Amino acid sequence: MTTERPNVSLSVTELDKGSWVIFELPGFTTAASGTPQASLDALRQASDTSYFKSNNSLWVKLVSPGDPGNGAPGGGATLQVSR
Numbered sequence: 001m002t003t004e005r006p007n008v009s010l011s012v013t014e015l016d017k018g019s020w021v022i023f024e025l026p027g028f029t030t031a032a033s034g035t036p037q038a039s040l041d042a043l044r045q046a047s048d049t050s051y052f053k054s055n056n057s058l059w060v061k062l063v064s065p066g067d068p069g070n071g072a073p074g075g076g077a078t079l080q081v082s083r
Contacts, residue, residue: 006083008028008082010062010079010081024059027056029053033049048063060079064076
């Protein structure tokens with residue numbers, strides 16, 4: 001993803017519990033929440049929303065908690081990142 005904005009909120013919905021998406025965010029340095037990971041491989045293996053800071057990018061993995069209300073897909077995960 002490329003943007004000039006200083007802060008971006010990322011969110012995913014309509015995912016089954018445990019489903020995930022990884023974003024590479026060049027120029028971003030900080031995640032407001034999530035678990036820090038020591039490497040990109042550790043990020044890939046993480047089972048919860050996490051992030052990894054490389055030299056030039058912030059890598060973010062959003063993991064869906066599912067939808068505990070009715071058991072259907074639709075649970076969302078959100079994370080804010082900044083430069």
